[in-house]
Amino acid sequence: MKGKQTVLDMVRSLAVIGLVVAGIYMFIPHDDKADPTRTVDYRVETTTARRAAPYPVAVPVGLAPDWRATSVSYDRKNADGWHLGFLDPEKQYVAVEQSSDASAKNIGKLTQRAEATGRTQQVGDQTWERWEGEKYDALVRQEQGYVTVVAGTAPFEQLGVLAAALEFKQGK
Numbered sequence: 001m002k003g004k005q006t007v008l009d010m011v012r013s014l015a016v017i018g019l020v021v022a023g024i025y026m027f028i029p030h031d032d033k034a035d036p037t038r039t040v041d042y043r044v045e046t047t048t049a050r051r052a053a054p055y056p057v058a059v060p061v062g063l064a065p066d067w068r069a070t071s072v073s074y075d076r077k078n079a080d081g082w083h084l085g086f087l088d089p090e091k092q093y094v095a096v097e098q099s100s101d102a103s104a105k106n107i108g109k110l111t112q113r114a115e116a117t118g119r120t121q122q123v124g125d126q127t128w129e130r131w132e133g134e135k136y137d138a139l140v141r142q143e144q145g146y147v148t149v150v151a152g153t154a155p156f157e158q159l160g161v162l163a164a165a166l167e168f169k170q171g172k
Contacts, residue, residue, distance in 0.1 A: 042072040042084055049074035049082050050171030055146035057082050058096050060165035064089065067162075071095075079106065080146075086162065094152035094162050102147040107131075110149040111138040121156060123163040130156065139163050 042059070050057045052074065060067075063086075070093075071085035079101035086094050097110040108114075114133030121128050121139060128139035128150070138151035139159050150163045 037068065037070055037087060039068045040070060040072055042069050045072045045074055047171065050169055052076055053080050053082060053098070053170070054100055055080070055098065055143070056168035056170045058098055058148050058166040058168050059084065060086075060096070060162055061167045063162070063165050088152075088154050088158045088161075090154070090158070092152060092154035092158060094150065094154045094158060096162065096166065097149040097151060098146060100146050102142050102145070107140060107142075107147055107149065110147070111140065111151050112136040114138045114151065116140075121160060123160050126163075128160075128163060 046057065046059050057074075066089040068087045069084065070087055071083065073081070073083045075081040079099045082096070082098040084096045088094050099106055099110065111131050112133055112135045114131035114136055117130045117132050119130045121130050123139070126141065128141050131138040131140055131151075136151045136153060137156060137159065138149050139156070141148045148166075148168075150159045150166075152159060
């Protein structure tokens with residue numbers, strides 16, 4: 001008799017807990033269709049990077065409002081690495097990566113192991129190398145002392161839109 005009471009008490013306790021959880025779920029607002037992507041403001045990091053980097057830091061100017069910045073960082077210890085990530089209007093990821101390490105190994109890392117195709121893409125008055133990969137495609141520009149990469153899951157056309165909007169500046 002004692003064993004049956006213990007099991008019955010446990011079932012009752014679980015039922016009460018289930019009702020409480022269901023009540024909490026019903027009364028706490030939640031939106032299943034809400035976009036979980038957080039937008040970041042990159043103005044402060046841009047100013048810091050432009051003052052610290054040994055190269056002109058690339059930041060887009062005049063992008064449409066439906067381009068949303070999602071990540072930003074500058075890492076002086078990691079070859080002066082500048083990163084600025086976006087979601088494009090089609091919710092594809094596109095990032096600007098810059099580094100004072102223009103080695104093939106580092107470019108491979110910045111492009112997520114994409115490889116040079118030998119083709120180029122004209123963006124405004126600049127010529128960019130086209131790199132293709134399993135994960136990301138990329139546009140790459142190697143300058144004296146640094147490299148700029150525009151890479152992501154977006155098609156080359158969207159990579160070009162971001163590359164065309166880039167403004168290269170160094171701080172004082």
